[in-house]
Amino acid sequence: MSEHARPPEDSRRRVILSDKPLSSTAKKVLRPSGPQDDTRRTVLLDRDGTINVEKNYLTDPAQLELLPGATEGLRSLQAAGCVLVVVTNQSAVGRGYMGIERLDEINSCFTALLAAEGVRLDGIYACPHAPWDGCGCRKPLPGLVKRAESGLGFQAASAIIIGDNHSDIELGRNVRAKTILVRTGHGREVEAQGTASPDFIADDLREAADLVLSGITQGVPSPSTPHAVPDRAQPS
Numbered sequence: 120m121s122e123h124a125r126p127p128e129d130s131r132r133r134v135i136l137s138d139k140p141l142s143s144t145a146k147k148v149l150r151p152s153g154p155q156d157d158t159r160r161t162v163l164l165d166r167d168g169t170i171n172v173e174k175n176y177l178t179d180p181a182q183l184e185l186l187p188g189a190t191e192g193l194r195s196l197q198a199a200g201c202v203l204v205v206v207t208n209q210s211a212v213g214r215g216y217m218g219i220e221r222l223d224e225i226n227s228c229f230t231a232l233l234a235a236e237g238v239r240l241d242g243i244y245a246c247p248h249a250p251w252d253g254c255g256c257r258k259p260l261p262g263l264v265k266r267a268e269s270g271l272g273f274q275a276a277s278a279i280i281i282g283d284n285h286s287d288i289e290l291g292r293n294v295r296a297k298t299i300l301v302r303t304g305h306g307r308e309v310e311a312q313g314t315a316s317p318d319f320i321a322d323d324l325r326e327a328a329d330l331v332l333s334g335i336t337q338g339v340p341s342p343s344t345p346h347a348v349p350d351r352a353q354p355s
């Protein structure tokens with residue numbers, strides 16, 4: 120994979136730590152390069168359990184471990200021109216397990232890990248609150264997506280959300296985006312419970328990327344309409 124070794128330095132999209140004060144409710148770690156072309160599909164990605172291994176409150180950069188297939192999937196989406204945005208609940212901050220600076224450090228390492236694999240994210244939006252804080256940005260509430268929409272200039276209703284948990288799928292419903300549940304992280308358990316209604320289910324991020332790039336995810340009804348067979352894209 121030498122062609123993916125280290126991406127060339129690109130001043131337009133290099134990582135810039137948020138210019139917002141640390142008390143900011145949801146932090147945007149990366150700065151977008153500018154309003155995006157409408158023809159570029161935006162893919163909103165959960166972090167833990169979807170891109171990296173779920174660690175149940177990841178509080179140390181050393182715990183970051185990319186899931187098999189994750190970078191391949193992200194690279195193919197990127198190569199097809201998709202805008203890649205991470206939206207993540209990080210209540211470990213609100214619960215007092217780590218400070219916001221540590222979250223920044225983890226996200227910087229996460230970005231660097233992906234960059235070393237040839238993947239450049241267009242943004243990371245994180246909710247640092249605890250469930251009892253009553254914020255509007257903890258998934259499945261739409262705050263992070265709204266913030267990303269205005270920061271990056273896309274329409275959530277034409278985006279796709281990929282994640283491993285109920286909150287990711289409900290977020291999709293709340294912003295009328297298509298959803299793919301991945302069977303990594305909590306995904307298999309969520310699938311077995313049968314209480315989430317994703318538009319599609321994929322084994323991992325690589326397979327989810329294939330679904331997006333096949334165009335099939337654009338053909339399903341919106342989440343507000345009666346549901347498509349969630350698993351129909353999954354050959355058995």
Ligand SMILES: [Mg+2]
Pocket residue numbers: 165166167168169282283284304
């Ligand atoms: Mg997750």
Ligand SMILES: [Zn+2]
Pocket residue numbers: 144145246247248254255256257
């Ligand atoms: Zn929040």
